[in-house]
Amino acid sequence: MSARHPAPAHSRQFLSGNEAVARAAWDAGVRVAAAYPGTPSTEILEVLARYPDLYTEWSVNEKVSLEVALGASMMGARALCAMKHVGLNVASDALMTLTVTGVEGGLVIVVADDVGMSSSQNEQDSRFWGRFAHLPVLEPADSQEAYALTRAAFAISEQFRSAVIVRLTTRICHVKGLVTPGERELVEPRGFDKDPARWVMVPGHAKPRLPLMFEREAALREAAEASMFNVLEGGTDTELGFVTSGPAGMHVLEAFPDAPVLRLGFSYPPPLERIRALASSVKRLVVVEETEPLLETELKAAGIACHGKDILPRLGELAPDVLKPAIERLRRGEPLPRAEPAAPQTVFPRPPTLCVACPHLGVYYTLSQLRNVLISGDIGCYTLGAGHPWNALDTCISMGASMGMALGMDKGRGEKDANKKIVAVIGDSTFMHMGMQGLLDITWNRGNVTILLLDNRAVGMTGGQDNPGSGRDIHGEETARVDFAKLCEALGVRRERIRKVDPYELPTLFKALREETRIEEPSVIITDRPCVLIGDYRPTPAYRVIDDKCTGCGNCIDVGCPAIHVTRREQATKPSGKVVDLAFVRIDTAACTGCGLCVQPCAPEAIVHARTVQPLSFVPRPGSAA
Amino acid sequence: MSAAITNILVCGIGGQGVMTATEILAEAALSLGFDVKKTEVAGMSQRGGVVTSHLRFGERVRSPQIAPGEADLLVGFEAAEALRWVHMLRPGASVLANTGRIVPPIVNGGRFDYPDDPIAAIAALGRTVHAIDASTIARELGEIRLGNTVMLGAVVDHLPLPADVLEAAVLERFARRKPHLLDLNREAFTRGRRASARTSAA
Numbered sequence: 001m002s003a004r005h006p007a008p009a010h011s012r013q014f015l016s017g018n019e020a021v022a023r024a025a026w027d028a029g030v031r032v033a034a035a036y037p038g039t040p041s042t043e044i045l046e047v048l049a050r051y052p053d054l055y056t057e058w059s060v061n062e063k064v065s066l067e068v069a070l071g072a073s074m075m076g077a078r079a080l081c082a083m084k085h086v087g088l089n090v091a092s093d094a095l096m097t098l099t100v101t102g103v104e105g106g107l108v109i110v111v112a113d114d115v116g117m118s119s120s121q122n123e124q125d126s127r128f129w130g131r132f133a134h135l136p137v138l139e140p141a142d143s144q145e146a147y148a149l150t151r152a153a154f155a156i157s158e159q160f161r162s163a164v165i166v167r168l169t170t171r172i173c174h175v176k177g178l179v180t181p182g183e184r185e186l187v188e189p190r191g192f193d194k195d196p197a198r199w200v201m202v203p204g205h206a207k208p209r210l211p212l213m214f215e216r217e218a219a220l221r222e223a224a225e226a227s228m229f230n231v232l233e234g235g236t237d238t239e240l241g242f243v244t245s246g247p248a249g250m251h252v253l254e255a256f257p258d259a260p261v262l263r264l265g266f267s268y269p270p271p272l273e274r275i276r277a278l279a280s281s282v283k284r285l286v287v288v289e290e291t292e293p294l295l296e297t298e299l300k301a302a303g304i305a306c307h308g309k310d311i312l313p314r315l316g317e318l319a320p321d322v323l324k325p326a327i328e329r330l331r332r333g334e335p336l337p338r339a340e341p342a343a344p345q346t347v348f349p350r351p352p353t354l355c356v357a358c359p360h361l362g363v364y365y366t367l368s369q370l371r372n373v374l375i376s377g378d379i380g381c382y383t384l385g386a387g388h389p390w391n392a393l394d395t396c397i398s399m400g401a402s403m404g405m406a407l408g409m410d411k412g413r414g415e416k417d418a419n420k421k422i423v424a425v426i427g428d429s430t431f432m433h434m435g436m437q438g439l440l441d442i443t444w445n446r447g448n449v450t451i452l453l454l455d456n457r458a459v460g461m462t463g464g465q466d467n468p469g470s471g472r473d474i475h476g477e478e479t480a481r482v483d484f485a486k487l488c489e490a491l492g493v494r495r496e497r498i499r500k501v502d503p504y505e506l507p508t509l510f511k512a513l514r515e516e517t518r519i520e521e522p523s524v525i526i527t528d529r530p531c532v533l534i535g536d537y538r539p540t541p542a543y544r545v546i547d548d549k550c551t552g553c554g555n556c557i558d559v560g561c562p563a564i565h566v567t568r569r570e571q572a573t574k575p576s577g578k579v580v581d582l583a584f585v586r587i588d589t590a591a592c593t594g595c596g597l598c599v600q601p602c603a604p605e606a607i608v609h610a611r612t613v614q615p616l617s618f619v620p621r622p623g624s625a626a
Numbered sequence: 627m628s629a630a631i632t633n634i635l636v637c638g639i640g641g642q643g644v645m646t647a648t649e650i651l652a653e654a655a656l657s658l659g660f661d662v663k664k665t666e667v668a669g670m671s672q673r674g675g676v677v678t679s680h681l682r683f684g685e686r687v688r689s690p691q692i693a694p695g696e697a698d699l700l701v702g703f704e705a706a707e708a709l710r711w712v713h714m715l716r717p718g719a720s721v722l723a724n725t726g727r728i729v730p731p732i733v734n735g736g737r738f739d740y741p742d743d744p745i746a747a748i749a750a751l752g753r754t755v756h757a758i759d760a761s762t763i764a765r766e767l768g769e770i771r772l773g774n775t776v777m778l779g780a781v782v783d784h785l786p787l788p789a790d791v792l793e794a795a796v797l798e799r800f801a802r803r804k805p806h807l808l809d810l811n812r813e814a815f816t817r818g819r820r821a822s823a824r825t826s827a828a
Contacts, residue, residue: 348738352673
């Protein structure tokens with residue numbers, strides 16, 4: 001992919017928070033940027049990769065991305081790594097010691113919290129890491145601030161020789177607003193200084209550095225007090241004052257235009273004296289922070305009386321429709337209600353689905369046909385296998401957890417589960433992110449687990465990014481490609497127990513799964529068809545249903561493909577007297593790409609190739625350019 | 627303050643082009659010099675899930691989110707989705723909806739019912755609804771993905787923006803990215819606008 005010429009400085013751009021962070025990093029002269037894709041942070045590296053004159057990479061996981069960035073910083077280069085909130089859990093081992101060494105070239109860690117949980121397994125507050133690691137935390141409230149604070153973060157990082165955390169939330173990452181970028185700086189790396197006492201963290205070297213870390217934190221506290229990014233705005237009605245950070249700040253300004261609002265862009269260390277001054281000028285102070293009561297707790301410890309989570313929810317976004325009634329209750333002296341009444345649901349739920357012709361459809365259809373299996377799952381599109389109509393995933397915790405948990409399920413089973421087969425399902429990217437170690441643990445410790453390694457050559461859930469299994473780098477250019485069969489063999493799985501299977505061939509997949517689950521040793525079944533959203537996927541001619549032949553058995557519906565639609569439902573009485581529900585179907589031929597999965601369970605052979613394609617769908621076909 | 631802000635909520639499902647359509651509406655508002663914010667929750671919604679895109683413009687926009695009961699216009703790219711989000715409208719505000727249906731596996735699997743007539747259900751809630759068969763118009767034009775432009779044409783006379791500004795924003799995007807589709811999109815825009823005028827007159 002060729003480098004895109006960036007829009008000129010001082011022009012008005014309509015950018016998302018992620019795009020603004022990318023532009024700011026480029027303007028700050030970042031030399032190295034690394035990330036593992038993760039909603040809502042993914043676009044930061046996607047955008048940066050299109051800029052010229054810097055090195056960008058998808059790393060195999062967030063810990064590696066942080067280490068890559070730290071290495072560049074040690075060379076005196078400016079570096080950035082970006083991740084979603086759970087990514088920083090993975091990277092935290094490096095984080096907790098790089099705070100002891102400090103940094104050379106500006107090092108900015110952008111972490112995006114999924115407040116509201118649009119696409120994550122939990123909702124956690126990354127501001128804790130600033131407290132835990134004694135690192136400054138900056139919190140933009142919109143795209144312009146995302147730009148300004150990211151640029152400032154590099155300056156702060158170099159001034160204090162400290163990594164800086166920029167905390168975003170979904171409502172920053174995926175909101176577009178106006179941004180005016182400034183001039184680009186060109187920053188030449190100063191070079192690596194050999195200094196074992198600083199860079200080699202053994203106890204003797206680390207111990208004398210701990211006081212330096214606390215001195216740095218004290219200096220940062222003073223910087224936060226003086227920071228132009230902590231700004232008093234709003235009105236002059238002293239009935240109520242607000243202290244807030246992140247997107248909640250914009251919500252507060254909108255909901256309470258008459259109240260004084262101290263918005264913290266440089267939120268950790270907290271500028272306690274600035275807050276104390278506001279507190280003494282208003283009757284009541286309210287802390288509005290997403291999601292944990294961090295600042296509130298610190299204010300109370302400092303003797304500053306305030307309201308916070310006594311009147312506001314501890315989870316989700318603090319939008320005006322949440323804030324207004326909460327403040328109204330505070331004014332009237334009413335307590336926080338236990339739970340908000342749910343909005344009336346007038347329409348069926350529409351959960352995310354696997355795509356038309358997704359290779360995972362074959363895997364989950366097959367797994368749903370197996371009895372006596374416990375399925376240890378992982379994180380990716382294939383987590384959707386837990387849902388309708390397959391119900392074929394029993395666990396999902398964290399990246400790569402399917403491996404270790406499957407082993408634990410095997411070793412921990414009692415009489416009740418003695419006959420159960422343990423299957424682990426993991427995608428290619430997740431396997432390389434954090435699953436390989438778990439597989440090694442399974443083979444080393446003689447686990448009895450059948451592993452389904454779903455290799456679709458992409459990080460599917462975040463939009464089909466490349467990974468070591470695709471053999472392409474972040475620019476789509478060819479590079480070393482992992483051979484999963486060889487890798488699994490090297491990790492201790494016997495060669496005879498490693499099979500490659502086409503997930504569109506249901507009988508083969510079923511047979512492989514049945515055989516491997518019967519054998520009491522680790523085995524790996526690799527499925528090898530590409531994600532339908534990437535260029536490797538080739539659509540084939542669509543199918544249709546011959547109405548006269550469809551018996552309404554509904555077998556094809558169990559595949560779970562979104563292109564199969566029910567045209568009418570009937571009830572029929574079998575000769576045995578049993579009443580069965582029938583569902584007659586059609587195939588949306590405009591959406592169908594001919595994977596043939598639905599053809600296989602159709603007993604009356606009612607599904608045939610469509611001769612003419614009739615576009616009926618408003619949804620683009622997989623593999624077609626959007 | 628908020629009285630000066632226009633709130634447009636666009637809804638549909640992943641893959642329909644809801645975000646792109648809202649982006650074009652945003653570009654039109656930007657070209658008139660408004661402050662603009664646009665937000666949506668993507669992530670898993672690209673897998674056939676629900677997508678809503680919030681567009682707010684005015685003198686100065688702070689919060690990017692439209693609160694329930696404050697949308698000035700609801701644009702539904704799918705009939706049942708339009709019904710799902712009616713509660714977001716302010717009193718007296720109306721709905722522009724595609725009559726096209728996308729039935730998810732969860733309904734085909736028999737676990738839930740698709741509403742018999744979502745458009746009638748919206749009207750029964752006391753809302754003025756302009757129903758457009760954007761999918762059929764797009765099909766008649768020979769390219770199903772034109773549904774997006776048909777919807778933008780249909781919406782144009784329901785916005786506090788001059789029609790030519792939005793049309794220019796739509797066409798500018800195609801002139802830049804897919805010039806061979808320019809005439810077809812102009813036609814789709816006009817057809818959508820005409821269809822909407824008919825439902826408004828009815």
